[in-house]
Amino acid sequence: MMRRRAWITFCLAALCFGFLPALIRSEYFLNLFLMFFLYVTVAQSWNLLGGFTGQISLGHSAFFGTGALITRLIWTAGVPIVPALIAGSLSSVVLALLVGVPCLRMRSAYFPIGTLALAMIAQITVANLFPLPGSLSRGYLTGYSMLSRYYLALLVAMLTVAVVYWIVRSRTGLALVGIRDDEAAAEAMGVRTFKHKVFALMVSSWLVGLGGGIFAYHQVSYYYSAPFELSWSFLPTLTTFIGGLGTIAGPILGAACFLGLSEIFAISLGEVHLVVFAFTFILVVLFVPGGLMSISTKIRSLTARIARRATRV
Amino acid sequence: MGQTLVYGVLNGALYGIIALGIALVFGVMRYLNLAQGSLIILGAYGILFLFHLGVDPFASMPLIAFLLFLLGGALFWASFSRLIALSEAGRIKNSLLISFGLMLLIDNLATLLWTGDERSITPAYSGLTFGIAGLRFPLIGCVGVLSALVIIVALHLFLARTYFGKSIMAVSQDHEAASLMGVNVNLTCLVSFAISVGLASIPSALIGLKSFSPTVGIQWFNKGVIVVMLSGIGNINGVFPAGLFLGIMEAISVYFFGAPYREVTGLVVFVLVMVLFPKGLFKRQEL
Numbered sequence: 001m002m003r004r005r006a007w008i009t010f011c012l013a014a015l016c017f018g019f020l021p022a023l024i025r026s027e028y029f030l031n032l033f034l035m036f037f038l039y040v041t042v043a044q045s046w047n048l049l050g051g052f053t054g055q056i057s058l059g060h061s062a063f064f065g066t067g068a069l070i071t072r073l074i075w076t077a078g079v080p081i082v083p084a085l086i087a088g089s090l091s092s093v094v095l096a097l098l099v100g101v102p103c104l105r106m107r108s109a110y111f112p113i114g115t116l117a118l119a120m121i122a123q124i125t126v127a128n129l130f131p132l133p134g135s136l137s138r139g140y141l142t143g144y145s146m147l148s149r150y151y152l153a154l155l156v157a158m159l160t161v162a163v164v165y166w167i168v169r170s171r172t173g174l175a176l177v178g179i180r181d182d183e184a185a186a187e188a189m190g191v192r193t194f195k196h197k198v199f200a201l202m203v204s205s206w207l208v209g210l211g212g213g214i215f216a217y218h219q220v221s222y223y224y225s226a227p228f229e230l231s232w233s234f235l236p237t238l239t240t241f242i243g244g245l246g247t248i249a250g251p252i253l254g255a256a257c258f259l260g261l262s263e264i265f266a267i268s269l270g271e272v273h274l275v276v277f278a279f280t281f282i283l284v285v286l287f288v289p290g291g292l293m294s295i296s297t298k299i300r301s302l303t304a305r306i307a308r309r310a311t312r313v
Numbered sequence: 314m315g316q317t318l319v320y321g322v323l324n325g326a327l328y329g330i331i332a333l334g335i336a337l338v339f340g341v342m343r344y345l346n347l348a349q350g351s352l353i354i355l356g357a358y359g360i361l362f363l364f365h366l367g368v369d370p371f372a373s374m375p376l377i378a379f380l381l382f383l384l385g386g387a388l389f390w391a392s393f394s395r396l397i398a399l400s401e402a403g404r405i406k407n408s409l410l411i412s413f414g415l416m417l418l419i420d421n422l423a424t425l426l427w428t429g430d431e432r433s434i435t436p437a438y439s440g441l442t443f444g445i446a447g448l449r450f451p452l453i454g455c456v457g458v459l460s461a462l463v464i465i466v467a468l469h470l471f472l473a474r475t476y477f478g479k480s481i482m483a484v485s486q487d488h489e490a491a492s493l494m495g496v497n498v499n500l501t502c503l504v505s506f507a508i509s510v511g512l513a514s515i516p517s518a519l520i521g522l523k524s525f526s527p528t529v530g531i532q533w534f535n536k537g538v539i540v541v542m543l544s545g546i547g548n549i550n551g552v553f554p555a556g557l558f559l560g561i562m563e564a565i566s567v568y569f570f571g572a573p574y575r576e577v578t579g580l581v582v583f584v585l586v587m588v589l590f591p592k593g594l595f596k597r598q599e600l
Contacts, residue, residue: 107402109405110587114584117580120580124577237413241410277417282414285410285411
């Protein structure tokens with residue numbers, strides 16, 4: 001039942017977003033939706049590691065940036081975008097194996113700080129190695145089409161949601177949630193916790209690397225260190241917590257809210273949306289650990305209770 | 314090389330004093346205050362404001378320290394106090410998340426209020442140096458080392474000799490046992506949190522005299538947390554040597570790899586120490 005409903009929602013969303021460009025021609029809205037898909041990809045991949053496995057990573061900007069960097073370099077060297085994207089995302093996985101896995105060896109409470117240090121190392125190193133912005137050459141600019149970017153971003157976002165959903169519903173997903181809730185107990189039940197954490201990190205970095213590739217494919221000109229900026233680590237943490245940690249719909253909801261707020265404030269007040277989001281984040285951590293998703297279920301149970309009371313009277 | 318080492322020691326003292334605030338909170342409550350760097354920058358803006366009114370940065374330091382102390386108390390009362398009942402891992406994780414939000418909040422508010430421009434406090438004596446044995450010593454850096462030493466000795470005496478300091482040490486060892494001995498754990502935590510935020514005023518002045526912008530807080534926090542991890546958790550006496558160690562390591566790396574990779578060295582040392590020596594370098598054997 002649950003699975004069928006998820007399927008229907010998934011297909012409906014694919015249809016809606018798939019036909020959207022036929023209705024809306026405005027570049028602005030296509031751009032907006034592309035950013036939405038990108039945020040969903042980043043937040044959902046973070047959610048697999050942070051929300052379902054309980055390993056809060058502040059280092060996703062390193063994996064996102066690596067995906068962007070490698071994809072961009074291979075693509076601008078003349079390779080078609082899809083192989084470049086795959087190579088870029090796999091390079092994120094390699095980075096995660098090389099440097100992320102030692103972080104998982106730390107006591108889990110220090111994982112955020114360790115990954116934050118990695119993200120900073122990556123950002124500074126890339127800014128030193130590639131001091132100039134990378135722009136697309138004329139050949140790439142004449143062939144630039146918004147639609148292909150839109151559909152590729154949509155595809156990657158759908159893939160991310162599907163992969164995370166599939167993992168979470170599987171036996172492995174149960175093990176991951178077990179690690180989050182009580183690592184020692186999971187270990188005692190025979191779950192190989194370290195192996196599962198590495199698996200979650202690998203999948204998460206692969207998906208976020210795909211997101212980085214979309215960034216590289218979409219942006220015309222940017223500093224190579226831009227996708228390494230720490231805000232790409234902070235964004236998924238904020239949106240996932242506010243939307244609902246450890247739920248599939250949470251990061252999507254959070255990303256939509258974040259994008260909506262930033263667009264509203266972009267016209268008048270600049271960075272106010274970050275202030276609003278940071279404040280909401282603190283409130284969520286303190287008072288509503290389930291985020292917006294739990295609020296909606298709370299409201300539903302409240303209305304159900306009121307309705308029951310009304311029928312009884 | 315000698316000159317590089319001088320700068321290493323001067324920077325190291327600054328790292329030590331930044332780390333002191335983080336180490337105090339971490340040692341007593343197992344809270345990781347990611348916002349400490351942002352609070353330092355906030356203090357630097359306060360000192361800059363007073364400097365424009367004609368107050369010397371070192372003279373305004375006590376006032377800023379008091380204001381930060383109050384702010385720290387208020388922050389603890391409003392948010393961090395809710396975490397005391399959690400387990401140790403829960404406290405680290407949740408305090409990290411809350412202070413992460415706080416850091417973003419402070420940084421973005423500072424950007425809104427004072428723009429993202431790089432600022433710097435420039436009193437008449439800011440560029441002065443004096444020479445001993447052929448080496449140049451910048452005046453402000455030396456004052457920094459001196460104030461760091463004074464504060465560390467003062468904090469040590471406070472923790473070891475006064476009644477309240479002893480209760481802080483007791484809470485850092487065991488919350489329940491301390492509360493059974495009649496220590497007011499909540500009040501102790503509140504005051505030590507406020508002290509640690511107040512301690513941010515010294516790096517505020519020293520960083521303010523270099524240069525700062527709303528977003529550099531996290532970099533200074535990183536220096537501090539590296540030092541805390543190097544010295545070993547809960548080991549406040551090891552903070553100053555660990556700070557000097559980091560400063561000298563960075564100076565040596567600048568000598569060999571060039572200035573752009575200075576930050577990277579510290580972070581790499583940090584990750585290596587976290588993975589290889591999870592208990593820290595300067596930690597005495599626990600009883």
